[in-house]
Amino acid sequence: xxxxxxxxxxxxxxxxxxxxxxxxxxxxxxxxxxxxxxxxxxxxxxxxxxxxxxxxxxxxxxxxxxxxxxxxxxxxxxxxxxxxxxxxxxxxxxxxxxxxxxxxxxxxxxxxxxxxxxxxxxxxxxxxxxxxxxxxxxxxxxxxxxxxxxxxxxxxxxxxxxxxxxxxxxxxxxxxxxxxxxxxxxxxxxxxxxxxxxxxxxxxxxxx
Numbered sequence: 211x212x213x214x215x216x217x218x219x220x221x222x223x224x225x226x227x228x229x230x231x232x233x234x235x236x237x238x239x240x241x242x243x244x245x246x247x248x249x250x251x252x253x254x255x256x257x258x259x260x261x262x263x264x265x266x267x268x269x270x271x272x273x274x275x276x277x278x279x280x281x282x283x284x285x286x287x288x289x290x291x292x293x294x295x296x297x298x299x300x301x302x303x304x305x306x307x308x309x310x311x312x313x314x315x316x317x318x319x320x321x322x323x324x325x326x327x328x329x330x331x332x333x334x335x336x337x338x339x340x341x342x343x344x345x346x347x348x349x350x351x352x353x354x355x356x357x358x359x360x361x362x363x364x365x366x367x368x369x370x371x372x373x374x375x376x377x378x379x380x381x382x383x384x385x386x387x388x389x390x391x392x393x394x395x396x397x398x399x400x401x402x403x404x405x406x407x408x409x410x411x412x413x414x415x416x417x418x
Contacts, residue, residue: 239286241407245399246281246288253392254278254290260384261377266302266332271311275377292381296373298352299360302328304336308349308358315358318349326360330374339372347372 258272277291303309304327308319325338326347341347341362352359352371359371381388 238404239283241400241403242286243281243283244403244406245396246286248399248403249392249396250278250280250288250290252395253388256391257290257292257381257384257388260388261380262332264331264380264383265297265375266329267297272377292376292378294376294378296376296379298357299328299339299372299374300349300358302330302374303360304329311356315351315355318351318358321346321348328360328374 254273254276257276258269261267261272262269275293279287279289279291281288300308305319305322307313326349327336327338329336339347339360342364345363347360347362349358350361350369350371351357361369361371363369
């Protein structure tokens with residue numbers, strides 16, 4: 211599952227340019243589609259940077275999981291989708307082998323003598339993961355050896371994996387900083403797209 215965020219143009223701010231564009235025969239729908247699709251990668255980069263101020267993840271990891279939904283002629287909206295499922299707490303392990311994705315696991319690693327340590331926030335100190343009822347957490351191989359999870363025993367013989375925040379939860383905390391930039395970028399890209407289309411249509415007359 212994922213959470214989707216959309217951005218809209220300030221119609222008042224571009225009203226005069228849009229009116230002139232349409233008056234000389236420009237296609238506003240084409241301009242908006244081009245603008246949206248040029249804006250989306252820049253906003254994904256801004257969102258990735260903002261997310262990484264809150265959680266200790268690599269740029270490539272976050273960027274790969276922020277999915278761009280492009281605008282089309284039939285659907286003049288674009289979006290950035292972020293996964294809503296929580297990240298395995300092991301993703302924040304202070305052991306780079308456990309936190310990374312380059313190891314194929316056959317059996318789980320041993321728990322360090324000092325306990326399993328994680329660091330979620332970039333500027334926070336590492337913390338030892340605690341279990342329940344005095345029972346220490348442990349590692350388990352998950353996803354056919356692709357990951358190691360930090361597990362704990364709960365009531366009875368039940369075992370559960372521990373999770374950190376999801377990317378959508380983190381984006382919720384920073385999107386107030388990102389969305390104004392997204393709106394400004396989209397507006398600028400829309401004006402550029404209208405100029406571009408006018409130059410193609412009227413090479414000697416485009417003055418938008």
